[in-house]
Amino acid sequence: MGRATWFEADGTKRGEWTEEEDRKLVAYIDVYGIGDWRFLPHKAGLQRCGKSCRLRWLNYLRPGVKKGKFTPHEEQVIISFHSILGNRWATIAQQMPGRSDNDIKNHWNSCLKKRLERNGIDPMTHQPIINLDVKTQSFNTDCGSSSCSTASPSSSSFSSGSSRLLNKIATGISSRQHSVDRIKNILSDPTITSINGQEEGLELLKIDHGKMLASDDQEDDFLMWDEEKTRHFMEEIGVMDFHTNGVYNPSSSAQYGVYETGLLGGHLN
């Protein structure tokens, strides 16, 4: 696999790496360690650019890098973190020793994203896909009757109210531009407090989502997110820290029902 080999005008080699090149890179780093990537290729006797060497090392050659299939547990971890961090693959990779950001990103784009979509979950927001046009809903044809009957009517019943609010939160969390600061900003948005009056709707969503997930095949059990791990991670990266300034207090579930109902990664069953 990989790309065909070719040479740039300046003689720099591009495309697939050979075993010989791998050996040279590993041998050099074993002796001298990782230094300036600009000069490393020349010193190691490689006709590659530094960027290419770095990529090869981090994704393939470095010690401890894990190849092969992702386990259901690893997939669960990816989904949980993605629901919080969005496409911040490097940060997610830090939580999964042995897996490179590239590996995780590839697995997400080629497999997990599509699997979530098949199950009627928006991979960007991690929320059930709410589509008022029932005829076009993908899960209407792909899933069991129970999930079909529960997902659309009750979801649409509060789509104009809390779901817009929820989508705002989820979109903010998962968008390309978002960051931990973005999460903080969204959660500190005064409009979020209006969620107090939406608990009934949230409860419905929780039930609907749970049923939908419960109806899925065994192989998709990873969709039951581990709330405890997610909470712990959020604490680690500081999302839960800012209650000290009075903006957000995660222990106050009555004030912010969002997290408690699993919208930030909690399990939904």
Added chain:
DNA sequence: AAGTGAAGCAACCGCGGCGTT
């Protein structure tokens, strides 16, 4: 057996952040 599309994987590209001058 051949054709075709989907899935999986490796690597490149371009941009933004950050450190240095």
Added chain:
DNA sequence: CAACGCCGCGGTTGCTTCACT
């Protein structure tokens, strides 16, 4: 404080393999 250059990250592309018809 601006300019510059390097590094890291995320998005995308291209190739191979696999499964299905």
